[in-house]
Amino acid sequence: MTSLNNIKVGDRVKVTKLEGQGALKRRIMDMGITKGVEIFVRKVAPLGDPMQLQVRGYELTIRKADANLIMVEQKIGDKYLCQ
Amino acid sequence: MFKFIIDNIGTIIVSIILLTLFVLALVKIIKAYKKGKCIGCSCDCDKCKYNKKD
Amino acid sequence: MSIKIGLVGNPNSGKTTLFNNLTGSMQYVGNWPGVTVEKKEGRLKNFKDAIVVDLPGIYSLSPYTLEEVVSRNFIINEKPDVIINIVDATNLERNLYLTTQVIELGIPVIIALNMIDIVEKKGDIFNIEKLKEITGCEVVEVSALKGKGTNEVAKKAIEVATKNDNCNRLFKFTDKVESIINGIEDLVKDTVPNDKLRFTAIKLLEKDEKIDVDLTNQTKLIIEDIVKKTEKDFDDDTESIITNERYSYIENIVKTLYLKKSIVKISISDKIDKVATNRWAAIPIFLVVMFLIYFLAVSTLGAMGTEWVNTVLFGEWIPDLAEKGLTAINSASWLNSLIIDGIIGGVGSVLGFLPQMAILFLLLALLEDVGYLSRIAFILDKVFRKFGLSGKSFIPMMIGTGCSIPGIMASRTIENENDRRITIMTTSFIPCGAKLPIIALVAGAMFNDSAIIAFSAYLLGITAVLISGIILKKFKAFRGKESPFIMELPSYHVPNFKNIAMHTWERIKSFVIKAGTIIFAAAVIIWFASNFSWSLRMVQMDESILASIGKIIQYIFVPLGFGDWKSAVATILGLVAKENVVNAFGILYNIGDVSQAGQEIWNVLPYTALSAYSFLVFNLLCAPCIAAIAAIKREIGSSKWMWITIGFQTALAYVLAITIYQMGLLFGGTFTVYTIPAMLLFVGLIYFIVRPTNKRIRLNEGVNNV
Numbered sequence: 001m002t003s004l005n006n007i008k009v010g011d012r013v014k015v016t017k018l019e020g021q022g023a024l025k026r027r028i029m030d031m032g033i034t035k036g037v038e039i040f041v042r043k044v045a046p047l048g049d050p051m052q053l054q055v056r057g058y059e060l061t062i063r064k065a066d067a068n069l070i071m072v073e074q075k076i077g078d079k080y081l082c083q
Numbered sequence: 084m085f086k087f088i089i090d091n092i093g094t095i096i097v098s099i100i101l102l103t104l105f106v107l108a109l110v111k112i113i114k115a116y117k118k119g120k121c122i123g124c125s126c127d128c129d130k131c132k133y134n135k136k137d
Numbered sequence: 138m139s140i141k142i143g144l145v146g147n148p149n150s151g152k153t154t155l156f157n158n159l160t161g162s163m164q165y166v167g168n169w170p171g172v173t174v175e176k177k178e179g180r181l182k183n184f185k186d187a188i189v190v191d192l193p194g195i196y197s198l199s200p201y202t203l204e205e206v207v208s209r210n211f212i213i214n215e216k217p218d219v220i221i222n223i224v225d226a227t228n229l230e231r232n233l234y235l236t237t238q239v240i241e242l243g244i245p246v247i248i249a250l251n252m253i254d255i256v257e258k259k260g261d262i263f264n265i266e267k268l269k270e271i272t273g274c275e276v277v278e279v280s281a282l283k284g285k286g287t288n289e290v291a292k293k294a295i296e297v298a299t300k301n302d303n304c305n306r307l308f309k310f311t312d313k314v315e316s317i318i319n320g321i322e323d324l325v326k327d328t329v330p331n332d333k334l335r336f337t338a339i340k341l342l343e344k345d346e347k348i349d350v351d352l353t354n355q356t357k358l359i360i361e362d363i364v365k366k367t368e369k370d371f372d373d374d375t376e377s378i379i380t381n382e383r384y385s386y387i388e389n390i391v392k393t394l395y396l397k398k399s400i401v402k403i404s405i406s407d408k409i410d411k412v413a414t415n416r417w418a419a420i421p422i423f424l425v426v427m428f429l430i431y432f433l434a435v436s437t438l439g440a441m442g443t444e445w446v447n448t449v450l451f452g453e454w455i456p457d458l459a460e461k462g463l464t465a466i467n468s469a470s471w472l473n474s475l476i477i478d479g480i481i482g483g484v485g486s487v488l489g490f491l492p493q494m495a496i497l498f499l500l501l502a503l504l505e506d507v508g509y510l511s512r513i514a515f516i517l518d519k520v521f522r523k524f525g526l527s528g529k530s531f532i533p534m535m536i537g538t539g540c541s542i543p544g545i546m547a548s549r550t551i552e553n554e555n556d557r558r559i560t561i562m563t564t565s566f567i568p569c570g571a572k573l574p575i576i577a578l579v580a581g582a583m584f585n586d587s588a589i590i591a592f593s594a595y596l597l598g599i600t601a602v603l604i605s606g607i608i609l610k611k612f613k614a615f616r617g618k619e620s621p622f623i624m625e626l627p628s629y630h631v632p633n634f635k636n637i638a639m640h641t642w643e644r645i646k647s648f649v650i651k652a653g654t655i656i657f658a659a660a661v662i663i664w665f666a667s668n669f670s671w672s673l674r675m676v677q678m679d680e681s682i683l684a685s686i687g688k689i690i691q692y693i694f695v696p697l698g699f700g701d702w703k704s705a706v707a708t709i710l711g712l713v714a715k716e717n718v719v720n721a722f723g724i725l726y727n728i729g730d731v732s733q734a735g736q737e738i739w740n741v742l743p744y745t746a747l748s749a750y751s752f753l754v755f756n757l758l759c760a761p762c763i764a765a766i767a768a769i770k771r772e773i774g775s776s777k778w779m780w781i782t783i784g785f786q787t788a789l790a791y792v793l794a795i796t797i798y799q800m801g802l803l804f805g806g807t808f809t810v811y812t813i814p815a816m817l818l819f820v821g822l823i824y825f826i827v828r829p830t831n832k833r834i835r836l837n838e839g840v841n842n843v
Contacts, residue, residue, distance in 0.1 A: 034384045034385075061622070091467075094469040
């Protein structure tokens, strides 16, 4: 299992757990990032940060430091892979 | 004295008009500042816009 | 009895457009989250006695951000009769997440399903009946942009409000969680009104700190126990449990509501983004775009317009007309002077810049409408963070290119106190619309309408913001944890020209009104104070009231290259409104067309290119107009910080202007008595920028976990 900030552009992942607490965690969840949701890493900003993700059909940008709190497993083919 | 007024009637009328405009402008400015609004600033402050409906 | 309708929905869901359609008003529709920071009211068109309240866009009813709290409190405390929940059909899951929460508030909700035309255009199918069934709400299809469905929504809202019968179906959690909620409801049902019972119970379970309820200590302890047990059972905090369940439920129902028939192609938005947010090209592209804007607004199109207004309209037609009129009525010469030199000279010189301002506003509005600016916030976030700001600070600054005041107010969307404070303190560095006449004046009179000079003013503003970020962040007062940056990137829009035109027209109108009031009044005062002495006799300008005041102040500006009384006075008058700088120039230098390049100007204005640029720098960066200062005080919360801001900005302006002027002289081989002090000041500035941060402060900032 790795955190979202380590995922490469173009990969699809599934959320397994959310670290953190309080306002930040709530915000991440409010935006649709909850356990089990699929995320597509669309791109990374010109300077390496923040990341742009596709979640539940819309585009979201989030900093790598915040993405660090989102634990995910990668999707390879039709299966999900824990790293 | 009347001669004075008649000779200078143009000046007097225009001066009164200007004075009125000036005072009106001042009043509008003071009222706006009191309400905390920007007066006709080239912005879209919520305060300016929706207060128009009052 | 007045009916109150609340308008609730996600940011970018078309809420404010719908509000405009419902009320016929012209509220500003921005294309990024955070444009609506206060609630706005308007009368419902075609209905007697109904008000619509547009609430800030929110993603949820959590107690964490200002917008959410404002919306929540409005619904709970002001008890609207009905809520219109606008749902973006192209973004269902996240929008419905909010819907499940809004329904719990006990007020009848109707759903305005927006952008359904986009769904259908893609070829997908939407099952509206199913949505009605699941939510128990009336659902009305709308296309806010096209204006369709507005009347139906209004009618339905009034219907539901007057019937006062709530058929909304509450979202039900899984059995285990439901029983826990019911348990809490039982505990508090004596102190909470029936329609708020469920909402209160859920919030208590979530450990919501902003919920307003009277509990005995005993009840509080029991609830705490319940929460602890729940968290242990589910191995997660209660907030997450609730949120997770909502989304799981929604995921399932969305499958029955929305049939995706279209093949997923790369959307046009994404294609544009490939270039606009490209790793290498993005920032250069942004700079080129901004440069082009200034090029068109100040140099080419704008300059032509301004030239006509100044030389023809205010140079010939109006003064000639006035002169003829005044001679015809045989008016006194002092009155002629007041009208022609004072009012026409002053107000005319400001209005002269209207063409350039209009084009600037138009182009900026276009940029906003298309959606490019939220991309910039995304690109620049990392850069901004190095300077102590966040990508979110970019938004107030872009708004500030119109007027600093809404920019300062938009800082409310920045949750982090320190970041918000720094943003408020630096927003007015970005040249606002009122400063454009000064820029255009200097560019026009001294540099032949150069676009580079105008653009450099904008760059200067950004540089000042960045430097300030670095400097301020090194002080303990501004350190703290970094704020999170999670933002939706709405898709690019085909520009809505009606929107842009309306928006630009509003700004132009405001500008003209300002000219007719503040500038007019100031012109009269300036004329009077510069033509009369303290004993109220008409004198030459040099002996007037204004001159005597100016001659005392002028010494401050000598090291900066503009130590004459007229420049000093013009600068001070800029505090009332930045346009007054040009207003004063127009009257004190007695020219109606100061913006034109030409030999006459060089002879009349006592400036060199260098001193003119120094003047520009100082006026651009020093404290903003009173109205903006008042906004700073309101948003930053205290007089103390207001003074700190004014002091900081003016000091920075002074140091930069003196450096530019003295170093400029030095390069030209001239050494003055101020050269050394200027160098010292500059070194001092550099010190504040590069000094190491106190290690102890840095260690105290933990890892980013809120």
